[in-house]
Amino acid sequence: MGEFELIEHIKHLAVSPEGVLGIGDDCAVLPQNGDLETLVSTDMLMEGVHFLLDDIRPYQLGWKSIAVNISDIAAMGGTPCGSFLSMALPPSFTSEKIEAFLEGYIHLSRRLGCPLLGGDTVSSIGPLCINVTVTGTCKKGISRKRSSALPGDGIYVSGTLGDSAAGLKCILDRCKHSSASPAAQAPDSGQVCPDDYSYLISRHYQPVPRVELGVRLASDPSVHAMMDISDGLASDLPHIIEASHAGASIDCSLIPMSLQFKRFCEQRGLDPLELSLCGGEDYELLFTAGDQFSPAGLPVTRIGTITDARVLEWEGQNRIFEGYRHF
Amino acid sequence: MGEFELIEHIKHLAVSPEGVLGIGDDCAVLPQNGDLETLVSTDMLMEGVHFLLDDIRPYQLGWKSIAVNISDIAAMGGTPCGSFLSMALPPSFTSEKIEAFLEGYIHLSRRLGCPLLGGDTVSSIGPLCINVTVTGTCKKGISRKRSSALPGDGIYVSGTLGDSAAGLKCILDRCKHSSASPAAQAPDSGQVCPDDYSYLISRHYQPVPRVELGVRLASDPSVHAMMDISDGLASDLPHIIEASHAGASIDCSLIPMSLQFKRFCEQRGLDPLELSLCGGEDYELLFTAGDQFSPAGLPVTRIGTITDARVLEWEGQNRIFEGYRHF
Numbered sequence: 011m012g013e014f015e016l017i018e019h020i021k022h023l024a025v026s027p028e029g030v031l032g033i034g035d036d037c038a039v040l041p042q043n044g045d046l047e048t049l050v051s052t053d054m055l056m057e058g059v060h061f062l063l064d065d066i067r068p069y070q071l072g073w074k075s076i077a078v079n080i081s082d083i084a085a086m087g088g089t090p091c092g093s094f095l096s097m098a099l100p101p102s103f104t105s106e107k108i109e110a111f112l113e114g115y116i117h118l119s120r121r122l123g124c125p126l127l128g129g130d131t132v133s134s135i136g137p138l139c140i141n142v143t144v145t146g147t148c149k150k151g152i153s154r155k156r157s158s159a160l161p162g163d164g165i166y167v168s169g170t171l172g173d174s175a176a177g178l179k180c181i182l183d184r185c186k187h188s189s190a191s192p193a194a195q196a197p198d199s200g201q202v203c204p205d206d207y208s209y210l211i212s213r214h215y216q217p218v219p220r221v222e223l224g225v226r227l228a229s230d231p232s233v234h235a236m237m238d239i240s241d242g243l244a245s246d247l248p249h250i251i252e253a254s255h256a257g258a259s260i261d262c263s264l265i266p267m268s269l270q271f272k273r274f275c276e277q278r279g280l281d282p283l284e285l286s287l288c289g290g291e292d293y294e295l296l297f298t299a300g301d302q303f304s305p306a307g308l309p310v311t312r313i314g315t316i317t318d319a320r321v322l323e324w325e326g327q328n329r330i331f332e333g334y335r336h337f
Numbered sequence: 338m339g340e341f342e343l344i345e346h347i348k349h350l351a352v353s354p355e356g357v358l359g360i361g362d363d364c365a366v367l368p369q370n371g372d373l374e375t376l377v378s379t380d381m382l383m384e385g386v387h388f389l390l391d392d393i394r395p396y397q398l399g400w401k402s403i404a405v406n407i408s409d410i411a412a413m414g415g416t417p418c419g420s421f422l423s424m425a426l427p428p429s430f431t432s433e434k435i436e437a438f439l440e441g442y443i444h445l446s447r448r449l450g451c452p453l454l455g456g457d458t459v460s461s462i463g464p465l466c467i468n469v470t471v472t473g474t475c476k477k478g479i480s481r482k483r484s485s486a487l488p489g490d491g492i493y494v495s496g497t498l499g500d501s502a503a504g505l506k507c508i509l510d511r512c513k514h515s516s517a518s519p520a521a522q523a524p525d526s527g528q529v530c531p532d533d534y535s536y537l538i539s540r541h542y543q544p545v546p547r548v549e550l551g552v553r554l555a556s557d558p559s560v561h562a563m564m565d566i567s568d569g570l571a572s573d574l575p576h577i578i579e580a581s582h583a584g585a586s587i588d589c590s591l592i593p594m595s596l597q598f599k600r601f602c603e604q605r606g607l608d609p610l611e612l613s614l615c616g617g618e619d620y621e622l623l624f625t626a627g628d629q630f631s632p633a634g635l636p637v638t639r640i641g642t643i644t645d646a647r648v649l650e651w652e653g654q655n656r657i658f659e660g661y662r663h664f
Contacts, residue, residue, distance in 0.1 A: 016435065016458055017458070019435075019436070019439075020422075020439065020453070020456070023439055023443050023453070024443065024452060024453035024454070025452065026452055026454060027452055030419065030452070030454065031454075032419070032452065032453070032454040032455060033453070033454065033455055033456070037455070038419060038421070038454035038455040040418055040419060040454070040472065042369045042370065042371055042373065042375075043369065043371030043372055043373050044369055044370030044371030044372075045370055045371075046369065046370050048369075048375055048472065050419070050421060050454065050455060050470070050472060051455070052421040052423055052455060052456055052457055052468075052470055053423070053457050054423040054424075054425060054457045054458075054459050054466075054468060055459075056425050056459045056460075056461055056462075056466075058462040058463075059425075059459050059460055059461070059462065060459070091367055092357065092359070092365060092367060092377070094365070094377060094379040094470060095347075096379055096380070096381040096468045097381075098381060098383050098386075098466055108343065108346075109346070112346075112347065112350055116350050116351065125351060125352065125353055125354055125357070125359065126347065126350070126351035126359070126360070127351070127353060127357065127358075127359040127360065127365035127367070127377065128359060128360055128364070128365040128377060128378070128379060129347070129360070129379055130379055130380050130381045130468075131343050131344070131381075132381050132382075132383045132386050132387070133383075133386055134383055134386070134463070134464070134466075135383075135385040135386070135463075135464060136385070136461070136462075136463025136464045136466075137461070137462060137463045139381075139383075139425055139461075139463075139466045141379075141381060141423045141457075141468035143377070143379055143421060143470040145367065145375065145377060145472070
């Protein structure tokens with residue numbers, strides 16, 4: 011079973027009670043007795059699959075571990091309330107590394123008002139494994155699901171896409187070169203400007219989830235479907251159109267890209283469109299909104315339109331883009 | 338850092354906001370706007386540390402994975418609402434095994450009204466690792482903490498202690514013998530009655546958390562401190578007396594033991610008191626209650642009294658009992 015087949019199998023087994031949103035969106039949504047709903051998101055990060063300890067500092071790993079979960083809460087329009095951290099710790103992940111990990115974790119959790127409230131620690135005979143669960147709340151009925159896109163809606167993304175994927179390329183190149191002899195270094199390895207390099211790597215290691223923007227968008231009734239971009243737009247947009255029984259047309263010339271990202275692609279001879287659409291881990295918001303929506307003053311860009319054609323069209327591109335899959 | 342030092346370090350870093358109960362009890366407790374509170378508990382189970390895949394069937398592992406978390410919700414007097422399952426899956430944990438695991442998981446989750454609402458799956462290059470988070474609710478202000486024991490309170494436990502530890506011994510013996518030559522088999526290996534054997538193993542693999550009893554006890558104002566027994570009474574009772582700044586005196590002759598457990602200990606020449614106090618994974622409730630408490634009709638036994646002496650006394654025993662530690 012691949013990742014998506016397994017999720018389908020679990021969905022089939024796990025029937026949610028009425029009034030509860032279970033498997034299939036960024037978060038689960040549980041009713042409360044008052045005017046709020048509880049949101050819950052959980053993610054597991056595994057050494058060797060999601061990160062290599064040679065490539066990421068413990069501080070950055072701590073930061074990223076909680077960031078990816080808070081991003082799921084943000085994508086529903088929720089406010090995070092607290093987090094729960096489980097760690098399977100191999101002997102090589104020393105006390106010093108645990109402290110640095112916790113420093114990064116606590117740093118972002120304080121910044122976003124999401125205190126660490128519990129967890130579990132076990133010793134591991136294998137790789138480091140981290141599981142984070144974040145709970146949040148939102149006003150009853152306003153959480154934004156993937157299934158609410160309507161034909162005619164504009165399709166928007168926050169920030170810029172591809173920076174994280176470019177950052178990962180910088181990191182992997184650095185590793186490749188540091189383990190090769192100097193003579194074997196790629197001729198282009200020194201050409202990325204150090205500031206661009208730092209920016210792109212930081213976007214990969216220390217994403218800042220769009221909590222404020224998510225809350226703002228969820229309070230606007232013209233905003234319909236919403237999710238975060240974790241596997242790349244080319245992989246995540248299909249979730250919205252499938253869940254909404256709709257199609258989409260994307261104007262590829264409108265995909266927002268940072269200057270740093272564009273320079274990086276040019277210097278490396280990479281296709282910026284391919285990297286920005288198919289690279290994962292942007293942790294930006296993807297949402298659809300009706301005509302009444304005004305993006306003025308918000309860090310968002312309209313990139314296309316929801317259609318009723320049940321296809322995903324990349325305007326002006328005679329090709330298909332595919333996102334990242336973990337399995 | 339050992340397990341408890343690490344938890345102390347994290348507690349120091351993770352300051353809970355006012356009105357929120359964070360690290361240090363069975364669950365976190367978060368306020369809701371209505372008349373309820375949200376409870377959250379999380380546990381990680383690691384192959385090679387908490388279980389061996391040669392010893393436990395996937396169905397049993399699925400059952401146990403959710404049982405241990407629901408037990409934490411029960412220990413606060415809460416009702417479980419939903420669970421979140423993350424799995425790091427090595428290639429050896431085949432689709433067939435995943436299905437059996439989910440069958441056991443879903444079986445107990447349905448029985449206790451705690452649907453599977455979300456999770457994450459990743460591929461693992463190392464051991465199988467499972468993380469479960471359970472959310473629950475209870476009426477505002479009634480969740481039972483470890484810190485509420487009062488001198489003079491009776492100390493009670495539910496059910497019988499030691500069955501799970503005896504079950505584990507049965508399992509480990511079976512493994513030892515199946516890998517040894519027949520001539521090397523211990524002379525006593527065939528003496529445990531098959532029904533006792535099944536009972537004890539089932540108590541180890543398929544504990545049933547005390548949800549109904551926990552809710553019933555939390556509704557009784559004479560019940561003060563409460564927790565579940567996961568590391569053995571000798572390890573868990575100190576958490577209550579430390580948190581309550583009190584002491585305890587236990588009448589060892591009152592420790593409730595099943596007939597199956599007593600027969601097992603006799604046949605194996607084991608000390609039943611040692612095994613029932615120090616063996617872990619009972620998942621029974623441990624609580625303290627004032628004079629007004631009536632245990633009539635409840636599956637609970639009074640085993641001692643909370644004192645103001647700041648020591649834990651095992652009456653009539655000139656020895657110290659120590660519980661199980663995972664690190």
